Amino acid sequence: MRIGVDATCLANRRGYGRQARSLLRAAAELDRRNHYVYFADSSEASANLPPGSDVRQVRTSAPAVEAARSNGRRSVADLWRMSRAMASPDLDCLLFPTVYSYVPVFSRASKVVIIHDVIPEKLPAQVFPTALGRFYWGMKSAAARRQADLILTVSEYSRRALAEHFGEPMERIQVVGEAADPVFRVLENPTLSERLLRLGLSPDQRLLVFVGGFSPHKNLLELLEVFAAIADRPACGDLRLVLIGDQQRDAFHSCYRQVEYRAAQPPLQGRVVLAGFVPDEELVGLLNLATALVLPSRLEGFGLPAIEAAACGLPVVATIASPLPELLGEGALYVDPSDTASLRWALERVLTDADLRQRLRDHGLRAAAALSWSNAAKELLSIFDQISVTRQPLSQLPQPPLSAPRPPAPGP
Numbered sequence: 511m512r513i514g515v516d517a518t519c520l521a522n523r524r525g526y527g528r529q530a531r532s533l534l535r536a537a538a539e540l541d542r543r544n545h546y547v548y549f550a551d552s553s554e555a556s557a558n559l560p561p562g563s564d565v566r567q568v569r570t571s572a573p574a575v576e577a578a579r580s581n582g583r584r585s586v587a588d589l590w591r592m593s594r595a596m597a598s599p600d601l602d603c604l605l606f607p608t609v610y611s612y613v614p615v616f617s618r619a620s621k622v623v624i625i626h627d628v629i630p631e632k633l634p635a636q637v638f639p640t641a642l643g644r645f646y647w648g649m650k651s652a653a654a655r656r657q658a659d660l661i662l663t664v665s666e667y668s669r670r671a672l673a674e675h676f677g678e679p680m681e682r683i684q685v686v687g688e689a690a691d692p693v694f695r696v697l698e699n700p701t702l703s704e705r706l707l708r709l710g711l712s713p714d715q716r717l718l719v720f721v722g723g724f725s726p727h728k729n730l731l732e733l734l735e736v737f738a739a740i741a742d743r744p745a746c747g748d749l750r751l752v753l754i755g756d757q758q759r760d761a762f763h764s765c766y767r768q769v770e771y772r773a774a775q776p777p778l779q780g781r782v783v784l785a786g787f788v789p790d791e792e793l794v795g796l797l798n799l800a801t802a803l804v805l806p807s808r809l810e811g812f813g814l815p816a817i818e819a820a821a822c823g824l825p826v827v828a829t830i831a832s833p834l835p836e837l838l839g840e841g842a843l844y845v846d847p848s849d850t851a852s853l854r855w856a857l858e859r860v861l862t863d864a865d866l867r868q869r870l871r872d873h874g875l876r877a878a879a880a881l882s883w884s885n886a887a888k889e890l891l892s893i894f895d896q897i898s899v900t901r902q903p904l905s906q907l908p909q910p911p912l913s914a915p916r917p918p919a920p921g922p
Contacts, residue, residue: 627811
């Protein structure tokens with residue numbers, strides 16, 4: 511089967527870009543049955559493709575990851591060029607790794623769209639700051655769901671949320687999970703990078719780490735207030751809060767300036783480190799040396815930074831409004847994102863209880879090890895197998911067990 515893939519999202523540094531890169535790479539390594547054709551609109555997107563990929567470059571006025579910002583939209587001409595390219599009659603299936611870069615395509619190919627969560631629908635003002643932005647998002651999201659033969663999402667938690675919010679039948683939504691990349695692991699002799707040392711961090715300090723974007727729904731302003739109450743104590747002089755996130759190239763609505771301003775005020779001044787984007791090779795050292803990762807978001811569709819931290823043996827404090835209680839189990843402390851007292855209680859416990867940290871570490875390592883991109887790719891390939899067997903509407907096909915083995919691939 512010939513599968514066309516919207517590769518424009520691969521240049522994104524946030525969760526959906528990482529998921530697309532890792533999932534497609536793992537699928538390409540396993541799949542000996544299908545041929546993939548990737549549609550890219552930038553050299554950066556092309557550079558993130560598996561080696562030897564069949565790439566069709568689409569000329570646009572701006573890459574999708576830049577044009578489809580929270581306060582902007584892609585031009586009609588760019589949408590038309592991408593739609594025409596992906597309507598190629600030689601394709602049997604089209605995969606959109608995220609609804610953010612979806613374009614309507616009118617062709618005979620089956621359409622599969624990944625929708626990661628319902629955050630834009632549940633918290634619209636925190637994702638799109640203008641009414642016009644929310645209007646355009648609603649149009650795109652509705653068009654993607656209407657045209658999709660099958661909707662994929664990243665967790666059972668999101669599957670239930672999508673079905674409930676949009677009134678979609680559960681059988682029309684299937685799960686293709688996520689995992690930590692192999693770079694995230696326990697290191698024998700972890701060190702902080704030179705850049706992190708220059709920011710004032712030290713392995714001797716107790717470090718609370720946040721990894722993600724600066725979108726308002728990440729609850730960072732509330733985290734700063736809780737941290738201020740804890741860090742102001744005399745016994746917490748060594749405590750630092752490290753915020754990891756790309757504030758310069760992020761297309762999502764951001765509260766970075768408010769975070770930056772609050773972090774410069776007493777008692778937070780000098781205690782909060784805004785580290786910007788940190789490459790994985792540096793981040794893994796920080797996660798090995800930190801005291802805990804904190805992810806207090808109002809809502810998460812998966813919560814990949816928590817899985818990556820757990821894979822490094824780092825205790826996790828995470829929002830209960832996520833699939834993390836199902837994914838990490840006893841490998842994390844869970845907090846109500848609307849209750850700052852809950853967050854303060856959890857942070858104080860993880861900072862002061864060494865036995866608790868060890869239990870969280872042990873359970874988290876086991877839970878993270880149970881997830882892999884190879885398994886996620888097998889889930890995706892099983893869906894492609896269904897499509898190749900029948901061209902019925904995919905919503906009529908049963909969802910296979912996640913552990914079901916794939917039939918052996920034919921020889922070359």
